[in-house]
Amino acid sequence: GQSLEQPSEVTAVEGAIVQINCTYQTSGFYGLSWYQQHDGGAPTFLSYNALDGLEETGRFSSFLSRSDSYGYLLLQELQMKDSASYFCAVASGGSYIPTFGRGTSLIVHP
Amino acid sequence: SQTIHQWPATLVQPVGSPLSLECTVEGTSNPNLYWYRQAAGRGLQLLFYSVGIGQISSEVPQNLSASRPQDRQFILSSKKLLLSDSGFYLCAWQLPGQGSNEQFFGPGTRLTVL
Numbered sequence: 001g002q003s004l005e006q007p008s009e010v011t012a013v014e015g016a017i018v019q020i021n022c023t024y025q026t027s028g029f030y031g032l033s034w035y036q037q038h039d040g041g042a043p044t045f046l047s048y049n050a051l052d053g054l055e056e057t058g059r060f061s062s063f064l065s066r067s068d069s070y071g072y073l074l075l076q077e078l079q080m081k082d083s084a085s086y087f088c089a090v091a092s093g094g095s096y097i098p099t100f101g102r103g104t105s106l107i108v109h110p
Numbered sequence: 111s112q113t114i115h116q117w118p119a120t121l122v123q124p125v126g127s128p129l130s131l132e133c134t135v136e137g138t139s140n141p142n143l144y145w146y147r148q149a150a151g152r153g154l155q156l157l158f159y160s161v162g163i164g165q166i167s168s169e170v171p172q173n174l175s176a177s178r179p180q181d182r183q184f185i186l187s188s189k190k191l192l193l194s195d196s197g198f199y200l201c202a203w204q205l206p207g208q209g210s211n212e213q214f215f216g217p218g219t220r221l222t223v224l
Contacts, residue, residue, distance in 0.1 A: 033211045042200060042215035043154070087153060091211045096204065097144075098211055102153040 002026040004101035006088055011107045012078055020073045020104045022088035030091040032064050032071045033098055038084045046073070046086075075106070083108045112137035116201050116216035123223055129174075129188040131219050133201030136182065141203040143184040144213065145176055148198040160184060161206065196223045 004024045012018040022032065031050035035043040047055055049064035049071060061074040075082055085105050089098035113136045123129060135141055145157040156169045158176035166176050173192060177185045184201055201216040 031211050035213075042218050043213075044215070045212045048211050089211070096207060096211050097142075097156070097159060098213065099156070100154040105151075 002090060002092060002099045004088055004090060004099065006086075006101045006104045008102070009105045009107065011109065013109050014078055014080060016078050017074065017076050018078060018106065020075075020086050020088075020106065022071050022073075022101060024069050024071075024088070024090045024101075026069075026090050026092040026099075028092045029066065029069075030096065032062070033089045033091070034060075034062055034073045035087045035089065035100075036084050037087065037103070043087060078108050080108050080110065082106060112203075112214065114201060114203055114214055114216040116199075116219055118219060119217065120220045121222070123191050123221065125193055125223055126190050129186070129191050129195070129221070131186040131199055131201075131221075133184040133186075133216055134182055135184075135203045138182070138203065138205070140181060140206065142206050143178060144202040144204070145184065145186050146200040146202065148200060150197075154200065158186070191223045193223050196221055 006022045031048055033048045034046040036046050037043040047062040049062050052066055054061055054063045059076045064071040085103040087100050087103045089100045091098050115134045142161050144159045146154040147157055148154050160166050160178040163178055174188050199219045202213040204213045
């Protein structure tokens with residue numbers, strides 16, 4: 001089976017940098033994705049890492065270490081609108097069907 | 111451009127009543143389609159996925175069923191709802207074999223079973 005672990009909640013202040021970690025256990029790993037979900041809304045895709053290293057997209061970056069079965073999402077210059085839940089998801093086992101973690105609630109304070 | 115529709119947006123149903131939620135996708139062909147359920151403050155639980163018309167895979171045994179009568183239509187059904195069926199139901203599509211693993215989600219249906 002597959003399992004993912006991420007913190008349930010992270011708090012930070014506006015303008016700061018925050019890192020949300022994700023560790024996973026799976027076989028036949030393809031890649032790690034990150035999604036953002038605001039309260040009452042649908043998840044939206046943020047990033048995908050199939051290879052080791054850092055992928056940067058504006059204020060958001062995502063990192064993967066396949067040997068450590070670990071990744072993180074880095075959010076810089078935090079804004080109030082970044083308050084949301086963030087989910088990591090792994091695709092593995094012969095398909096691209098992602099398995100989602102339980103999500104991390106990010107609370108940004110002024 | 112691709113869009114995904116779900117309806118209704120909210121639904122309140124009594125225990126034991128039937129359910130039918132519909133999802134349609136526009137602007138793409140032969141997508142993989144998915145139904146997820148999300149309990150309050152929880153992650154996404156995959157219920158069903160489909161790689162083509164009439165092809166349904168069930169991930170969790172329950173009193174729900176899914177059908178894909180057309181390429182871009184995915185329906186979630188139940189004959190008799192349970193209290194535990196309450197939740198936020200999300201439909202998603204994905205290009206087959208897509209390397210980026212990106213899924214596109216519909217707006218969701220919030221179901222309350224009383």
